[in-house]
Amino acid sequence: MGAMEREAKSRGGRPWSFDREKAVETAMRLFWRHGYEGVSVGDLTKAIGIAPPSLYAAFGSKAGLYGEVLDRYEENFGSFDVASVRSAASLAEAVRALMQGAVEAVTHPDRERGCMISSGMAACHPGHAPLARDAAARRNVMRERIAEALQPFAGPGVVDRLARHLAAVLQGISIQARDGATPAELQEIVEDVVSGVAARFPEGVG
Protein backbone atom coordinates (compact mmCIF):
# COMPACT_ATOMS: atom_id res chain seq x y z
CA MET A 1 0.00 0.00 0.00
CA GLY A 2 2.04 2.85 1.38
CA ALA A 3 2.97 5.45 -1.10
CA MET A 4 6.63 5.29 -0.22
CA GLU A 5 6.87 9.02 0.08
CA ARG A 6 10.23 9.72 1.65
CA GLU A 7 10.08 13.08 3.31
CA ALA A 8 12.66 15.60 2.18
CA LYS A 9 15.22 13.17 3.57
CA SER A 10 18.62 14.70 3.20
CA ARG A 11 20.47 12.83 0.50
CA GLY A 12 23.79 14.27 1.45
CA GLY A 13 25.62 16.86 -0.52
CA ARG A 14 25.42 20.60 -0.69
CA PRO A 15 21.99 22.04 0.10
CA TRP A 16 20.17 24.30 -2.34
CA SER A 17 21.13 27.91 -1.99
CA PHE A 18 17.74 29.14 -3.23
CA ASP A 19 14.10 28.49 -2.41
CA ARG A 20 12.70 26.34 -5.15
CA GLU A 21 9.12 27.50 -4.57
CA LYS A 22 10.11 31.13 -4.75
CA ALA A 23 12.07 30.42 -7.91
CA VAL A 24 8.99 28.93 -9.57
CA GLU A 25 6.96 31.91 -8.42
CA THR A 26 9.50 34.34 -9.86
CA ALA A 27 9.56 32.45 -13.15
CA MET A 28 5.76 32.43 -13.19
CA ARG A 29 5.65 36.18 -12.93
CA LEU A 30 8.02 36.54 -15.89
CA PHE A 31 6.39 33.89 -18.10
CA TRP A 32 2.94 35.21 -17.24
CA ARG A 33 3.82 38.70 -18.38
CA HIS A 34 6.09 38.05 -21.32
CA GLY A 35 5.24 34.54 -22.50
CA TYR A 36 7.59 31.61 -23.00
CA GLU A 37 9.46 33.05 -25.95
CA GLY A 38 9.58 36.49 -24.38
CA VAL A 39 11.68 35.35 -21.43
CA SER A 40 15.28 34.18 -21.76
CA VAL A 41 17.17 31.88 -19.43
CA GLY A 42 19.28 34.89 -18.57
CA ASP A 43 16.18 36.81 -17.51
CA LEU A 44 15.15 33.89 -15.31
CA THR A 45 18.51 33.33 -13.62
CA LYS A 46 18.92 37.04 -13.03
CA ALA A 47 15.46 37.39 -11.48
CA ILE A 48 15.84 34.26 -9.35
CA GLY A 49 19.36 35.15 -8.35
CA ILE A 50 21.17 32.02 -9.46
CA ALA A 51 23.54 30.96 -12.21
CA PRO A 52 22.35 28.96 -15.23
CA PRO A 53 23.76 25.59 -14.07
CA SER A 54 21.69 25.82 -10.90
CA LEU A 55 18.54 26.36 -12.93
CA TYR A 56 19.35 23.39 -15.13
CA ALA A 57 20.19 21.22 -12.13
CA ALA A 58 16.87 22.09 -10.54
CA PHE A 59 14.49 22.15 -13.52
CA GLY A 60 16.25 20.39 -16.38
CA SER A 61 15.58 23.01 -18.99
CA LYS A 62 13.75 26.23 -19.68
CA ALA A 63 10.81 24.17 -20.93
CA GLY A 64 10.91 22.05 -17.77
CA LEU A 65 10.70 25.14 -15.62
CA TYR A 66 7.85 26.43 -17.76
CA GLY A 67 5.95 23.18 -17.24
CA GLU A 68 6.45 23.39 -13.52
CA VAL A 69 5.26 26.99 -13.61
CA LEU A 70 2.07 25.96 -15.43
CA ASP A 71 1.42 23.18 -12.92
CA ARG A 72 1.80 25.65 -10.10
CA TYR A 73 -0.32 28.20 -11.94
CA GLU A 74 -3.17 25.76 -12.34
CA GLU A 75 -2.99 24.80 -8.68
CA ASN A 76 -3.15 28.38 -7.47
CA PHE A 77 -5.06 30.36 -10.07
CA GLY A 78 -6.35 28.02 -12.74
CA SER A 79 -9.21 26.52 -10.81
CA PHE A 80 -12.37 28.42 -10.07
CA ASP A 81 -14.39 27.84 -6.91
CA VAL A 82 -16.09 24.60 -7.90
CA ALA A 83 -18.12 24.47 -4.69
CA SER A 84 -19.72 27.84 -5.21
CA VAL A 85 -20.58 26.90 -8.78
CA ARG A 86 -22.13 23.56 -7.94
CA SER A 87 -24.09 25.00 -5.06
CA ALA A 88 -25.69 27.68 -7.21
CA ALA A 89 -29.47 27.94 -7.35
CA SER A 90 -29.73 27.62 -11.13
CA LEU A 91 -27.71 27.10 -14.25
CA ALA A 92 -27.55 30.83 -14.86
CA GLU A 93 -26.35 31.46 -11.32
CA ALA A 94 -23.74 28.76 -11.71
CA VAL A 95 -22.50 30.45 -14.88
CA ARG A 96 -22.37 33.77 -13.07
CA ALA A 97 -20.37 32.33 -10.18
CA LEU A 98 -17.95 30.67 -12.54
CA MET A 99 -17.40 33.72 -14.74
CA GLN A 100 -17.28 36.27 -11.95
CA GLY A 101 -14.47 34.33 -10.36
CA ALA A 102 -12.63 34.28 -13.65
CA VAL A 103 -13.02 38.03 -14.14
CA GLU A 104 -11.67 38.69 -10.67
CA ALA A 105 -8.76 36.36 -11.35
CA VAL A 106 -7.69 37.98 -14.63
CA THR A 107 -8.02 41.53 -13.29
CA HIS A 108 -6.59 41.01 -9.81
CA PRO A 109 -4.68 44.21 -9.02
CA ASP A 110 -1.71 42.43 -7.43
CA ARG A 111 -1.15 39.97 -10.23
CA GLU A 112 -0.34 39.96 -13.89
CA ARG A 113 -3.43 40.37 -16.04
CA GLY A 114 -4.95 37.64 -18.15
CA CYS A 115 -4.73 33.88 -17.91
CA MET A 116 -1.56 31.95 -18.68
CA ILE A 117 -3.55 28.98 -19.96
CA SER A 118 -6.32 30.73 -21.88
CA SER A 119 -4.14 32.97 -23.99
CA GLY A 120 -0.71 31.43 -23.63
CA MET A 121 1.40 29.83 -26.36
CA ALA A 122 -1.16 30.50 -29.07
CA ALA A 123 1.58 30.67 -31.72
CA CYS A 124 5.24 29.85 -31.37
CA HIS A 125 8.43 28.67 -33.00
CA PRO A 126 8.10 25.17 -34.49
CA GLY A 127 10.75 23.98 -32.06
CA HIS A 128 8.43 24.77 -29.19
CA ALA A 129 5.47 22.89 -30.66
CA PRO A 130 5.39 20.38 -27.76
CA LEU A 131 4.84 23.26 -25.35
CA ALA A 132 2.07 24.62 -27.56
CA ARG A 133 0.39 21.21 -27.61
CA ASP A 134 0.64 21.05 -23.83
CA ALA A 135 -0.96 24.49 -23.56
CA ALA A 136 -3.80 23.40 -25.86
CA ALA A 137 -4.29 20.27 -23.77
CA ARG A 138 -4.51 22.35 -20.62
CA ARG A 139 -7.17 24.54 -22.26
CA ASN A 140 -9.07 21.37 -23.06
CA VAL A 141 -8.88 20.25 -19.45
CA MET A 142 -10.10 23.68 -18.38
CA ARG A 143 -13.13 23.26 -20.61
CA GLU A 144 -13.81 19.80 -19.21
CA ARG A 145 -13.61 21.16 -15.68
CA ILE A 146 -16.19 23.79 -16.56
CA ALA A 147 -18.46 21.06 -17.92
CA GLU A 148 -18.01 19.00 -14.75
CA ALA A 149 -18.88 21.94 -12.56
CA LEU A 150 -22.10 22.51 -14.50
CA GLN A 151 -23.13 18.84 -14.40
CA PRO A 152 -25.83 19.30 -11.76
CA PHE A 153 -27.73 21.83 -13.81
CA ALA A 154 -28.34 20.19 -17.17
CA GLY A 155 -27.83 17.11 -19.30
CA PRO A 156 -24.44 16.27 -20.73
CA GLY A 157 -25.28 17.59 -24.20
CA VAL A 158 -26.27 20.98 -22.93
CA VAL A 159 -23.41 21.10 -20.47
CA ASP A 160 -20.62 20.20 -22.90
CA ARG A 161 -21.87 22.66 -25.45
CA LEU A 162 -22.27 25.42 -22.90
CA ALA A 163 -18.81 24.68 -21.51
CA ARG A 164 -17.28 25.32 -24.92
CA HIS A 165 -19.24 28.54 -25.17
CA LEU A 166 -18.11 29.71 -21.75
CA ALA A 167 -14.52 28.68 -22.42
CA ALA A 168 -14.53 30.88 -25.50
CA VAL A 169 -15.88 33.85 -23.57
CA LEU A 170 -13.33 33.35 -20.80
CA GLN A 171 -10.50 33.15 -23.32
CA GLY A 172 -11.68 36.40 -24.85
CA ILE A 173 -12.00 37.96 -21.41
CA SER A 174 -8.41 36.98 -20.70
CA ILE A 175 -7.23 38.78 -23.83
CA GLN A 176 -9.30 41.87 -23.10
CA ALA A 177 -8.03 41.93 -19.54
CA ARG A 178 -4.48 41.99 -20.90
CA ASP A 179 -5.54 44.77 -23.25
CA GLY A 180 -6.66 46.89 -20.31
CA ALA A 181 -10.39 46.32 -20.07
CA THR A 182 -11.76 47.27 -16.66
CA PRO A 183 -13.34 44.70 -14.34
CA ALA A 184 -16.66 46.51 -14.81
CA GLU A 185 -16.47 46.16 -18.57
CA LEU A 186 -15.67 42.47 -18.31
CA GLN A 187 -18.43 42.05 -15.76
CA GLU A 188 -20.85 43.42 -18.36
CA ILE A 189 -19.88 40.55 -20.64
CA VAL A 190 -20.58 38.14 -17.81
CA GLU A 191 -23.99 39.64 -17.18
CA ASP A 192 -24.86 39.41 -20.86
CA VAL A 193 -23.88 35.76 -20.99
CA VAL A 194 -25.80 35.04 -17.79
CA SER A 195 -28.86 36.80 -19.17
CA GLY A 196 -28.70 34.73 -22.32
CA VAL A 197 -28.40 31.50 -20.37
CA ALA A 198 -31.20 32.52 -18.03
CA ALA A 199 -33.45 33.29 -20.97
CA ARG A 200 -32.77 29.98 -22.65
CA PHE A 201 -32.86 27.79 -19.52
CA PRO A 202 -35.44 29.41 -17.28
CA GLU A 203 -35.03 28.29 -13.70
CA GLY A 204 -34.78 24.67 -14.65
CA VAL A 205 -32.66 22.03 -12.99
CA GLY A 206 -31.71 19.14 -15.28
Next chain:
Amino acid sequence: MGAMEREAKSRGGRPWSFDREKAVETAMRLFWRHGYEGVSVGDLTKAIGIAPPSLYAAFGSKAGLYGEVLDRYEENFGSFDVASVRSAASLAEAVRALMQGAVEAVTHPDRERGCMISSGMAACHPGHAPLARDAAARRNVMRERIAEALQPFAGPGVVDRLARHLAAVLQGISIQARDGATPAELQEIVEDVVSGVAARFPEGVG
Protein backbone atom coordinates in the same frame (compact mmCIF):
# COMPACT_ATOMS: atom_id res chain seq x y z
CA MET B 1 -9.45 66.12 -55.10
CA GLY B 2 -6.44 64.88 -56.98
CA ALA B 3 -4.75 62.14 -55.13
CA MET B 4 -1.44 62.62 -56.88
CA GLU B 5 -0.97 58.92 -57.30
CA ARG B 6 1.95 58.41 -59.62
CA GLU B 7 1.71 55.02 -61.19
CA ALA B 8 4.64 52.68 -60.56
CA LYS B 9 6.75 55.12 -62.57
CA SER B 10 10.20 53.64 -62.96
CA ARG B 11 12.65 55.66 -60.94
CA GLY B 12 15.67 54.16 -62.63
CA GLY B 13 17.94 51.62 -61.12
CA ARG B 14 17.74 47.92 -60.77
CA PRO B 15 14.20 46.55 -60.57
CA TRP B 16 13.04 44.38 -57.70
CA SER B 17 13.86 40.75 -58.22
CA PHE B 18 10.90 39.57 -56.14
CA ASP B 19 7.18 40.27 -56.04
CA ARG B 20 6.57 42.47 -53.05
CA GLU B 21 2.96 41.36 -52.68
CA LYS B 22 3.92 37.71 -52.71
CA ALA B 23 6.65 38.40 -50.18
CA VAL B 24 4.11 39.94 -47.81
CA GLU B 25 1.83 36.99 -48.38
CA THR B 26 4.62 34.52 -47.62
CA ALA B 27 5.55 36.42 -44.48
CA MET B 28 1.89 36.48 -43.47
CA ARG B 29 1.66 32.74 -43.67
CA LEU B 30 4.71 32.35 -41.42
CA PHE B 31 3.72 35.03 -38.89
CA TRP B 32 0.16 33.74 -38.84
CA ARG B 33 1.24 30.23 -37.96
CA HIS B 34 4.20 30.87 -35.69
CA GLY B 35 3.72 34.39 -34.33
CA TYR B 36 6.15 37.29 -34.47
CA GLU B 37 8.70 35.83 -32.08
CA GLY B 38 8.37 32.39 -33.61
CA VAL B 39 9.68 33.51 -37.01
CA SER B 40 13.25 34.65 -37.61
CA VAL B 41 14.51 36.92 -40.36
CA GLY B 42 16.30 33.87 -41.71
CA ASP B 43 13.00 31.99 -41.94
CA LEU B 44 11.48 34.92 -43.79
CA THR B 45 14.30 35.42 -46.31
CA LYS B 46 14.52 31.70 -46.95
CA ALA B 47 10.76 31.39 -47.55
CA ILE B 48 10.60 34.50 -49.72
CA GLY B 49 13.75 33.55 -51.59
CA ILE B 50 15.80 36.69 -51.00
CA ALA B 51 18.83 37.74 -48.97
CA PRO B 52 18.48 39.75 -45.75
CA PRO B 53 19.56 43.09 -47.25
CA SER B 54 16.74 42.88 -49.77
CA LEU B 55 14.21 42.38 -46.99
CA TYR B 56 15.58 45.36 -45.10
CA ALA B 57 15.64 47.53 -48.23
CA ALA B 58 12.01 46.68 -48.92
CA PHE B 59 10.49 46.68 -45.44
CA GLY B 60 12.93 48.40 -43.12
CA SER B 61 12.94 45.80 -40.41
CA LYS B 62 11.32 42.60 -39.25
CA ALA B 63 8.82 44.70 -37.31
CA GLY B 64 8.14 46.82 -40.40
CA LEU B 65 7.35 43.72 -42.42
CA TYR B 66 5.12 42.48 -39.61
CA GLY B 67 3.20 45.74 -39.65
CA GLU B 68 2.73 45.53 -43.38
CA VAL B 69 1.56 41.95 -42.98
CA LEU B 70 -1.03 43.02 -40.41
CA ASP B 71 -2.27 45.81 -42.68
CA ARG B 72 -2.66 43.33 -45.51
CA TYR B 73 -4.26 40.81 -43.18
CA GLU B 74 -6.89 43.27 -42.07
CA GLU B 75 -7.64 44.23 -45.67
CA ASN B 76 -8.15 40.64 -46.78
CA PHE B 77 -9.34 38.69 -43.78
CA GLY B 78 -9.87 41.04 -40.88
CA SER B 79 -13.10 42.59 -42.01
CA PHE B 80 -16.37 40.76 -41.97
CA ASP B 81 -19.10 41.37 -44.52
CA VAL B 82 -20.47 44.63 -43.16
CA ALA B 83 -23.23 44.80 -45.76
CA SER B 84 -24.71 41.44 -44.85
CA VAL B 85 -24.62 42.37 -41.18
CA ARG B 86 -26.28 45.74 -41.61
CA SER B 87 -28.94 44.32 -43.90
CA ALA B 88 -29.97 41.66 -41.41
CA ALA B 89 -33.60 41.47 -40.32
CA SER B 90 -32.91 41.77 -36.62
CA LEU B 91 -30.14 42.27 -34.08
CA ALA B 92 -29.91 38.53 -33.54
CA GLU B 93 -29.63 37.89 -37.27
CA ALA B 94 -26.96 40.56 -37.54
CA VAL B 95 -25.00 38.85 -34.79
CA ARG B 96 -25.37 35.54 -36.56
CA ALA B 97 -24.13 36.94 -39.85
CA LEU B 98 -21.17 38.56 -38.18
CA MET B 99 -20.12 35.52 -36.19
CA GLN B 100 -20.75 32.97 -38.91
CA GLY B 101 -18.41 34.86 -41.16
CA ALA B 102 -15.80 34.88 -38.44
CA VAL B 103 -16.10 31.14 -37.85
CA GLU B 104 -15.67 30.47 -41.55
CA ALA B 105 -12.66 32.76 -41.62
CA VAL B 106 -10.81 31.13 -38.72
CA THR B 107 -11.52 27.58 -39.93
CA HIS B 108 -10.99 28.07 -43.66
CA PRO B 109 -9.38 24.84 -44.89
CA ASP B 110 -6.89 26.59 -47.18
CA ARG B 111 -5.63 29.05 -44.61
CA GLU B 112 -3.93 29.05 -41.26
CA ARG B 113 -6.38 28.68 -38.42
CA GLY B 114 -7.29 31.41 -36.00
CA CYS B 115 -7.08 35.18 -36.29
CA MET B 116 -3.79 37.08 -36.33
CA ILE B 117 -5.36 40.06 -34.60
CA SER B 118 -7.57 38.34 -32.04
CA SER B 119 -4.96 36.06 -30.55
CA GLY B 120 -1.72 37.56 -31.75
CA MET B 121 1.03 39.15 -29.66
CA ALA B 122 -0.76 38.50 -26.39
CA ALA B 123 2.54 38.29 -24.51
CA CYS B 124 6.01 39.07 -25.79
CA HIS B 125 9.52 40.21 -25.01
CA PRO B 126 9.62 43.73 -23.50
CA GLY B 127 11.58 44.90 -26.52
CA HIS B 128 8.58 44.14 -28.71
CA ALA B 129 6.14 46.05 -26.54
CA PRO B 130 5.34 48.55 -29.33
CA LEU B 131 4.17 45.69 -31.52
CA ALA B 132 2.03 44.34 -28.68
CA ARG B 133 0.47 47.78 -28.22
CA ASP B 134 -0.24 47.94 -31.94
CA ALA B 135 -1.91 44.53 -31.78
CA ALA B 136 -4.05 45.63 -28.85
CA ALA B 137 -5.01 48.78 -30.75
CA ARG B 138 -6.07 46.71 -33.74
CA ARG B 139 -8.22 44.53 -31.49
CA ASN B 140 -9.81 47.73 -30.24
CA VAL B 141 -10.54 48.85 -33.79
CA MET B 142 -12.03 45.44 -34.51
CA ARG B 143 -14.39 45.91 -31.60
CA GLU B 144 -15.35 49.37 -32.79
CA ARG B 145 -16.07 48.01 -36.24
CA ILE B 146 -18.38 45.43 -34.74
CA ALA B 147 -20.19 48.18 -32.88
CA GLU B 148 -20.53 50.23 -36.05
CA ALA B 149 -21.98 47.31 -37.95
CA LEU B 150 -24.59 46.79 -35.26
CA GLN B 151 -25.58 50.49 -35.11
CA PRO B 152 -28.86 50.05 -37.00
CA PHE B 153 -30.22 47.55 -34.52
CA ALA B 154 -29.93 49.18 -31.12
CA GLY B 155 -28.86 52.24 -29.18
CA PRO B 156 -25.21 53.04 -28.64
CA GLY B 157 -25.17 51.73 -25.08
CA VAL B 158 -26.49 48.34 -26.06
CA VAL B 159 -24.35 48.19 -29.17
CA ASP B 160 -21.03 49.06 -27.50
CA ARG B 161 -21.63 46.62 -24.72
CA LEU B 162 -22.69 43.86 -27.08
CA ALA B 163 -19.68 44.55 -29.30
CA ARG B 164 -17.36 43.89 -26.38
CA HIS B 165 -19.23 40.71 -25.64
CA LEU B 166 -19.00 39.52 -29.23
CA ALA B 167 -15.36 40.51 -29.48
CA ALA B 168 -14.61 38.30 -26.50
CA VAL B 169 -16.45 35.36 -28.02
CA LEU B 170 -14.66 35.82 -31.33
CA GLN B 171 -11.29 35.99 -29.61
CA GLY B 172 -12.08 32.75 -27.83
CA ILE B 173 -13.28 31.20 -31.07
CA SER B 174 -9.96 32.12 -32.66
CA ILE B 175 -8.06 30.30 -29.93
CA GLN B 176 -10.29 27.25 -30.10
CA ALA B 177 -9.95 27.18 -33.87
CA ARG B 178 -6.18 27.05 -33.44
CA ASP B 179 -6.64 24.28 -30.90
CA GLY B 180 -8.49 22.19 -33.45
CA ALA B 181 -12.17 22.83 -32.76
CA THR B 182 -14.37 21.89 -35.71
CA PRO B 183 -16.45 24.47 -37.57
CA ALA B 184 -19.57 22.71 -36.28
CA GLU B 185 -18.43 23.06 -32.68
CA LEU B 186 -17.68 26.73 -33.14
CA GLN B 187 -20.98 27.20 -34.93
CA GLU B 188 -22.70 25.86 -31.81
CA ILE B 189 -21.12 28.71 -29.85
CA VAL B 190 -22.49 31.14 -32.42
CA GLU B 191 -25.98 29.70 -32.17
CA ASP B 192 -25.89 29.91 -28.39
CA VAL B 193 -24.85 33.55 -28.52
CA VAL B 194 -27.51 34.30 -31.13
CA SER B 195 -30.15 32.57 -29.02
CA GLY B 196 -29.17 34.63 -26.03
CA VAL B 197 -29.32 37.86 -27.99
CA ALA B 198 -32.65 36.90 -29.56
CA ALA B 199 -34.10 36.16 -26.15
CA ARG B 200 -32.96 39.44 -24.69
CA PHE B 201 -33.81 41.66 -27.70
CA PRO B 202 -36.93 40.09 -29.20
CA GLU B 203 -37.42 41.24 -32.77
CA GLY B 204 -36.85 44.83 -31.86
CA VAL B 205 -35.16 47.48 -33.90
CA GLY B 206 -33.61 50.27 -31.84
Next chain:
DNA sequence: AATGATGAATAGCGATCACTAAACAACAAG
Protein backbone atom coordinates in the same frame (compact mmCIF):
# COMPACT_ATOMS: atom_id res chain seq x y z
C1' DA C 1 29.23 53.83 -73.97
C1' DA C 2 29.30 56.64 -69.77
C1' DT C 3 26.94 58.07 -65.63
C1' DG C 4 23.97 57.80 -61.73
C1' DA C 5 20.65 55.37 -59.18
C1' DT C 6 18.93 51.44 -57.17
C1' DG C 7 18.51 46.54 -55.65
C1' DA C 8 20.99 41.95 -54.72
C1' DA C 9 24.56 38.98 -52.92
C1' DT C 10 28.43 37.88 -49.98
C1' DA C 11 30.03 37.93 -45.79
C1' DG C 12 30.01 38.99 -41.30
C1' DC C 13 28.87 42.41 -37.48
C1' DG C 14 28.03 42.37 -32.11
C1' DA C 15 24.68 40.50 -29.19
C1' DT C 16 22.11 37.04 -27.32
C1' DC C 17 20.23 32.40 -27.39
C1' DA C 18 19.79 27.83 -24.54
C1' DC C 19 22.92 25.20 -22.45
C1' DT C 20 27.26 22.96 -20.23
C1' DA C 21 32.29 21.29 -18.98
C1' DA C 22 35.30 21.75 -15.23
C1' DA C 23 36.67 23.15 -10.89
C1' DC C 24 35.24 24.50 -6.33
C1' DA C 25 32.31 24.38 -2.01
C1' DA C 26 29.22 22.46 1.38
C1' DC C 27 26.93 18.82 3.14
C1' DA C 28 26.43 13.40 5.17
C1' DA C 29 28.50 9.16 6.22
C1' DG C 30 32.52 6.36 7.35
Next chain:
DNA sequence: CTTGTTGTTTAGTGATCGCTATTCATCATT
Protein backbone atom coordinates in the same frame (compact mmCIF):
# COMPACT_ATOMS: atom_id res chain seq x y z
C1' DC D 1 40.03 13.45 9.09
C1' DT D 2 38.60 11.03 4.25
C1' DT D 3 35.32 9.87 0.84
C1' DG D 4 31.19 10.41 -1.82
C1' DT D 5 27.48 13.24 -3.14
C1' DT D 6 25.52 17.24 -4.55
C1' DG D 7 25.00 22.18 -5.70
C1' DT D 8 27.41 26.41 -7.14
C1' DT D 9 30.63 29.01 -9.71
C1' DT D 10 33.26 30.63 -13.60
C1' DA D 11 33.66 30.80 -18.00
C1' DG D 12 32.58 29.55 -21.69
C1' DT D 13 30.27 26.37 -25.94
C1' DG D 14 28.29 26.54 -30.82
C1' DA D 15 24.24 28.31 -32.78
C1' DT D 16 21.28 31.76 -33.96
C1' DC D 17 19.48 36.35 -33.32
C1' DG D 18 18.35 40.95 -36.03
C1' DC D 19 20.84 43.58 -38.90
C1' DT D 20 24.42 45.82 -42.15
C1' DA D 21 29.02 47.40 -44.67
C1' DT D 22 30.69 46.43 -48.90
C1' DT D 23 30.68 45.11 -53.42
C1' DC D 24 28.49 43.76 -57.58
C1' DA D 25 24.55 43.68 -61.01
C1' DT D 26 20.91 45.86 -63.47
C1' DC D 27 18.15 49.40 -64.74
C1' DA D 28 17.06 54.66 -66.88
C1' DT D 29 19.09 58.54 -68.56
C1' DT D 30 22.43 60.95 -71.10
